[in-house]
Amino acid sequence: MPKPSFKLDKYSAVTAKIADEALYGNTNAAEPAKTLVSQGHLMLALELAHSEFKRDVDPEIIVARLAKNLHELRRDAGPAVWKALIPVAQQHPVSEYLQQDPFTKWSFEKPRGYSGDATLLDIYYQHKSADDIIAQATELGREIYHYTSNADSSVAGRERCEILTDYVDKTAADHPNAEILSIACGHLREAEKSEALKTNSLKRWVALDQDPQSLATVRHSNPGNAVQPVEGSVRGLLGRKYDLGQFDLVYASGLYDYLTVPIGVRLMQRCWDFVRPGGKFLFANFSDEIKTDGYMETFMDWPLILRNGSDMEEIVNGSVDRNSIDLNVFYGSNRNIVYAEVTKLA
Ligand SMILES: C[S@@+](CC[C@H](N)C(=O)[O-])C[C@H]1O[C@@H](n2cnc3c(N)ncnc32)[C@H](O)[C@@H]1O
Structure with missing residues (x-):
């Protein structure tokens, strides 16, 4: 199957080049002997999965084993060799099943x-x-x-939606007429779960995203409530293009996984201006403990910048004065997503 071009939106600060640098050190310098050995291991894993599909083995067993093999291969190969293996996997006939x-x-x-x-x-x-x-x-x-x-990473993503809902509802409970800002809101599915939104306890819930099609869904799903869709990008935020005022909670979910540390820091600094004293900035990131990374980067063509608790802290430390905040870094229940909750001391 031909690999589609890795197109990214022209408004985004997130580019394929940035992802390449962050994940694979922007290198094509895979050592030939090591590449050959790793490619052999990869072919064994792919051939096994392919032959099992042809023999009607339970697909869950096939994909679980393949994902495990790809995770281990990715971990052991190192970035340059792994990068060379990705197109090999994508072009293997097993992909027609997957x-x-x-x-x-x-x-x-x-x-x-x-x-x-x-x-x-x-x-x-x-x-x-x-x-x-x-x-x-x-x-x-x-x-x-x-x-x-x-898979654990999908379960963690669904839990993230619950966690965001809890943050919104707790903010509404703590602050009458609470104001919320979601950066890169997607379809803002947490709005469907929020009690605070249902009971009109929010003053406004600004939902910012670069994709007008997603914002149309947000608008359609939230007639006459506090949700306010705003078209905007990370680049626009960094360029101070939007005068949004201040909020009790600003959060970014499903975004930092695409941002390098320097961009993540600049974005947090900008978001911090939107947080009023006593308010919070929350950001989430898929963790470096996920086991689906190899499958995602090959058959899903979905590379993410994975982080751990120290990486989250590094972004916070680069962005704000530690004396002016309370920081709570925590993992979701299966440790596939890590969160940083930063409170602006009043
Ligand atoms: C993985 S989704 C996350 C959606 C939602 N926040 C959630 O957690 O379910 C990523 C969203 O980020 C948006 N996005 C990606 N790059 C962006 C950028 N540079 N500026 C603004 N939004 C961006 C996409 O349009 C997409 O809706």
């Missing part, structure tokens, strides 16, 4: 032109709006989807 999974296919094909769009999240959030996409898949595709959408 691309029947609507989650894998949507991620790989990028119908919206960039990685990690809001519909992709709906697919693994198991949101009802994705039901048709799932229903149109083959039976095999739906079986693979059952595995991929219940």
Whole structure:
């Protein structure tokens, strides 16, 4: 299967080049002997999965083992060799089976032109709006989807949505007429779960994203409530293009995974201006403990910059004066996502 071009939106600070630098050291200098050995291991894993698909082995068993093999290969190969292996995996005939999974296919094909769009999240959030996409898949595709959408990283993504909802509702409980800002809001699915929104306890919930199609969904899903969609990008935020006022909670979910440290720091500094004293900035990042990284980078063509607690702290330390904040870095329940909650001392 030909690899689609890795297009990213022209408004974004996130580029394929940045992802390449952050993940693979922007190098093509894979050592030939090591590459050959690793490629041998990769071919064994791919051939095994391919032959098992042909023999109708349970797809969940096949994909679970393949994902584990890819994770270990990625970990052991080092960035330069792993980078050389990615196209080899993508071009192997086993991908014709894996691309029947609507989650894998949507991620790989990028119908919206960039990685990690809001519909992709709906697919693994198991949101009802994705039901048709799932229903149109083959039976095999739906079986693979059952595995991929219940992998730990997907479970963590769904929990992230719950955690965001809790933050919004807690902010509303602590601050009458609370004001909330979501950066890179996607479809803002947490709004569907928020009690505070339902009970009109929020003054406004500004939902900023660079994708007008996603904002149209946000608008359509939130008629006459406190949600206010705003078209805007990281680049626009860094250029101080939006006069948004101040908020009790500013959060970014599903965004830092695409940002290098320097951009992440600049974005946090900018977001910090939006936080009023006593308010919070919260950001989330897939953690470097995830085991689906190899599968995501190959068959989903979905590279993420993974982080741990110290990496999160590094971004905070580079952005704000530690004496002026309370910092709480924590992991979700299966440790696949790490969060930093930064409170601006009043
Ligand atoms: C993975 S989704 C996250 C959606 C939502 N926040 C969530 O956690 O479910 C990533 C979102 O980031 C947006 N995005 C990506 N790069 C962006 C940029 N540079 N500026 C603004 N939004 C961006 C995309 O349009 C997409 O809606």
